[in-house]
Amino acid sequence: xxxxxxxxxxxxxxLMATEEWTVMEIIREGGIPxxxxxxxxxxxxxxxxxxxxxxxxxLPEPNEEEVxxxxxxxxxxxxxxxxxQLIFTKDLDGLKVKLAAGSV
Amino acid sequence: xxxxxxxxxxQTDAVIIGAGPCGLFAVFELGLNDIKCxxxxxxxxxxxxxxxxxxxxxxxxxxxxxxxxxxxxTERLMEQIKPFHPTFxxxxxxxxxxxxxxxxWRLTTDAGTVIDAKLVIIAAGGGSFTPKRPPIKxxxxxxxxxxxxxxxxxxxxxxKNIVVAGGGDSALDWALNLQPIAKRVTLIHRxxxxxxxxxxxxxxRALVAEGKMDLKIANFSGLNGADGQVxxxxxxxxxxxxxxxxxxxxxxxxxLTMKLGPVANFGLNLTENMIPVNxxxxxxxxxxxxxxxxxxxxxxxxxxxxxxxxxxxxxxxKAFTYIHPDRRYRFQYTTSSSDLQGKLGVEKDSSKDAA
Numbered sequence: 001x002x003x004x005x006x007x008x009x010x011x012x013x014x015l016m017a018t019e020e021w022t023v024m025e026i027i028r029e030g031g032i033p034x035x036x037x038x039x040x041x042x043x044x045x046x047x048x049x050x051x052x053x054x055x056x057x058x059l060p061e062p063n064e065e066e067v068x069x070x071x072x073x074x075x076x077x078x079x080x081x082x083x084x085q086l087i088f089t090k091d092l093d094g095l096k097v098k099l100a101a102g103s104v
Numbered sequence: 105x106x107x108x109x110x111x112x113x114x115q116t117d118a119v120i121i122g123a124g125p126c127g128l129f130a131v132f133e134l135g136l137n138d139i140k141c142x143x144x145x146x147x148x149x150x151x152x153x154x155x156x157x158x159x160x161x162x163x164x165x166x167x168x169x170x171x172x173x174x175x176x177x178t179e180r181l182m183e184q185i186k187p188f189h190p191t192f193x194x195x196x197x198x199x200x201x202x203x204x205x206x207x208x209w210r211l212t213t214d215a216g217t218v219i220d221a222k223l224v225i226i227a228a229g230g231g232s233f234t235p236k237r238p239p240i241k242x243x244x245x246x247x248x249x250x251x252x253x254x255x256x257x258x259x260x261x262x263x264k265n266i267v268v269a270g271g272g273d274s275a276l277d278w279a280l281n282l283q284p285i286a287k288r289v290t291l292i293h294r295x296x297x298x299x300x301x302x303x304x305x306x307x308x309r310a311l312v313a314e315g316k317m318d319l320k321i322a323n324f325s326g327l328n329g330a331d332g333q334v335x336x337x338x339x340x341x342x343x344x345x346x347x348x349x350x351x352x353x354x355x356x357x358x359x360l361t362m363k364l365g366p367v368a369n370f371g372l373n374l375t376e377n378m379i380p381v382n383x384x385x386x387x388x389x390x391x392x393x394x395x396x397x398x399x400x401x402x403x404x405x406x407x408x409x410x411x412x413x414x415x416x417x418x419x420x421x422k423a424f425t426y427i428h429p430d431r432r433y434r435f436q437y438t439t440s441s442s443d444l445q446g447k448l449g450v451e452k453d454s455s456k457d458a459a
Contacts, residue, residue: 035361037157037230037361037362038153038157038158039407041157041158041161043157043158043161044157044359044361045359046361067295068299070294071270071271071272071293071294071295071299071358072236072272072358072359073358074236074238074239074323074324074358075239075323075325075340076294076323077344078342101239102236102239
């Protein structure tokens with residue numbers, strides 16, 4: 001299973017994805033720099049990613065804590081998520097996300 | 105416990121950079137080895153990430169503590185190190201480190217505190233907490249002139265046309281505090297919901313309703329101006345429409361981020377912004393400078409609080425040989441050593457004997 005990550009230069013990377021891992025961990029394990037300063041505890045907003053619009057509606061909705069924490073991110077849109085709060089499942093095979101400024 | 109600029113250098117055995125859990129526990133381990141400490145931290149409170157990032161979040165992997173919050177862990181460590189009377193220099197950044205000709209180190213903070221210490225313990229975690237800077241090209245040219253991430257003197261904002269960005273307590277508090285003296289205050293936030301205290305949000309909404317403050321729901325996406333003077337801020341709304349909104353001052357409050365900061369210039373070897381150490385005593389490439397906790401790296405390193413505690417204990421054993429070269433290191437348990445219990449102030453607990 002895989003996810004596709006677009007980095008800040010616009011380059012797409014195919015990353016091996018593991019079930020139950022967060023998208024933040026998959027990005028980090030794939031060797032792509034991502035700040036994720038709080039280590040995945042939804043406390044810093046430095047793993048901000050944009051989910052590709054083709055995946056709109058296919059992900060579990062963010063909880064209140066994640067939405068609140070996104071206030072500490074920049075250029076937040078309807079596609080914005082915190083990668084540490086997205087848990088990868090087989091339904092998300094092929095997920096496309098793009099790193100946001102402020103997360104690298 | 106806190107001081108301002110010192111006239112003559114403070115003399116101490118060890119200066120610890122960073123008052124997070126590892127820095128605090130280092131006070132304990134050093135204290136058991138008769139080593140006095142001063143601590144420097146950029147935050148205005150001890151606890152490091154535990155205090156700043158997850159004060160209310162649970163931690164489950166502290167040995168023998170099934171669960172505690174970041175605040176509770178900090179409070180317990182503060183209680184544990186009380187017998188050693190450490191001195192805290194809070195709200196100050198360790199700015200420069202110089203080798204003293206007679207041995208030891210001189211650490212200077214950005215507040216002008218000067219500390220001469222025989223040992224330096226770097227327990228700086230992920231680095232210094234500094235305000236998040238919006239990822240906007242060229243914004244650094246405006247910082248400190250017309251773009252700010254903190255308010256030091258309110259008076260400098262009198263009569264200004266201010267945009268305050270953010271939805272938390274800092275943003276709301278400053279929007280409310282500056283409103284009476286500013287020419288105009290506009291609050292911008294990405295959504296029409298605020299995490300700030302409900303009371304502040306209520307006051308802000310009342311001012312907006314009275315026409316005394318403006319509220320725009322948009323992202324801060326750019327700025328325009330010249331020579332460090334902002335003329336307008338670019339706002340992008342939900343429908344991705346961009347508008348340039350006139351203002352002469354921008355205050356942005358997006359929380360804090362960690363940056364290695366001046367420690368990078370201390371002359372130590374660095375590997376991906378971490379300090380390599382040996383795992384026998386956690387000394388760096390420079391003798392008498394140690395690095396413990398998240399800031400260090402070595403084969404197999406795990407960034408856990410408990411790793412930092414272990415590192416503090418081994419560091420203190422080596423530190424003893426520097427501070428007390430005339431004494432023989434004696435390995436003791438706090439459970440059985442009346443010597444250690446004396447240092448902890450629990451030596452003569454006659455109430456227990458009586459019971």
